[in-house]
Amino acid sequence: MSGTVRVLVVDDDALVRAGLSLMLDGADGIVVVGEADDGDAVPAALDAHPADVVLMDIRMPRVNGITATRRVRARPSAPEVIVLTTFDSDENVLHALRAGASGFLLKDSLPARIAEAVRAVAAGEPILSPGITRRLMERAATEAGAHERARAALAELSAREHEVAVAIGQGRTNAEIAAHLHLSIATVKAHITRVLTKLGVGNRTQVALLVHDAGLC
């Protein structure tokens, strides 16, 4: 795996392609084996010159980088993809990750960092630009915070109440809950009343949201 890493550069701007090829080709263990000027040209380019890593622009005239990434990842060879773009809007990032990209960098990254990213991705490591990493971290942290608060609130409940709360969180009706727990509907309602008071909320949908936040999907 530690041989030279073969790279395909995909960008509609010839100048950008030339710049990337120039800065990468010949760098430690990297060789640029081809270029493509649009997403729809990528499969042919990969057929002609198999690559380990594809450097992919997003904004391209015919087929954009997201769908191109999806197609690349669907191939039997399945090279890794690094999406390389000017703006790091959350939309772009999430779509790219969902399409199967292993890396997401801004075009103004330092050349050394891009080369390093190519090698890392070829080795199976994911790479994100610092700003994106930061946003992902903050997102996970806030999510974990809500998670924690919700779990703390649910900890107040007794075992039965907890079961009922979880069932509510799955959108079940009282009758379904009663059948599932072998209870009378009246009992389920009583449990729900206690759950509402203990959690300090007014109706079952808020219970469902709390359970959802707690990660009990």
Add this chain to the structure above:
Amino acid sequence: MSGTVRVLVVDDDALVRAGLSLMLDGADGIVVVGEADDGDAVPAALDAHPADVVLMDIRMPRVNGITATRRVRARPSAPEVIVLTTFDSDENVLHALRAGASGFLLKDSLPARIAEAVRAVAAGEPILSPGITRRLMERAATEAGAHERARAALAELSAREHEVAVAIGQGRTNAEIAAHLHLSIATVKAHITRVLTKLGVGNRTQVALLVHDAGLC
């Protein structure tokens, strides 16, 4: 900012401290200015030797690395913190991020990588070990997937229905929704009925969950 980076090493194991200090002190632009053998010793160590970056173990006898991180980040100087541990359980990672850590690495990371992480964190860039980055990426991707599906479903709704659905997602009752939109309760109910059929769900809590997934908090 590009001077030498001052590092404080915190670990209850003297051997680990020695190893880290040895591998870091003298590396490019890094100087280890102190060590601490437990979380409760960190403030004093920072008072004696101000540091830019704290390398923090999690498992320590008296005060663990998470709370120590929280205290470090609460200081006026507020050095950056890299949590350095043996296991990367999701619990640990999320708590560390929530406590304000800017980096999370495994102890078996290559020395060069740790040094690099110290410099990056000192420069304000976050650093995560590859496995954690991967999990965060997958998490974001799946979340984005649910997001997308939910938004697609909600796109079927008319403007009014959409408003009502969002209100349901906030746990509001029909009367509240009616007051908020200056409608009769009967009208709100009618909208909800159409929302239910269009979304293919049976009750309002499932609507709330869908709206929640769509990110319309």
Add this chain to the structure above:
DNA sequence: CTCGAACCGCACCCCTCGTCGGGGGCGATG
């Protein structure tokens, strides 16, 4: 043993929710 506390279970009553049917407005199609 008894008492209190907490949990679980249930029946009754009232209010909200969801369905059904109907009416009016507005643009597109014939």
Add this chain to the structure above:
DNA sequence: CATCGCCCCCGACGAGGGGTGCGGTTCGAG
């Protein structure tokens, strides 16, 4: 213009959700 479709609005009614009170159980403290 007719009428078809879509959206918005509403009233009435059955069904389901939520509140209250009460009995039964367990368990530890007094």
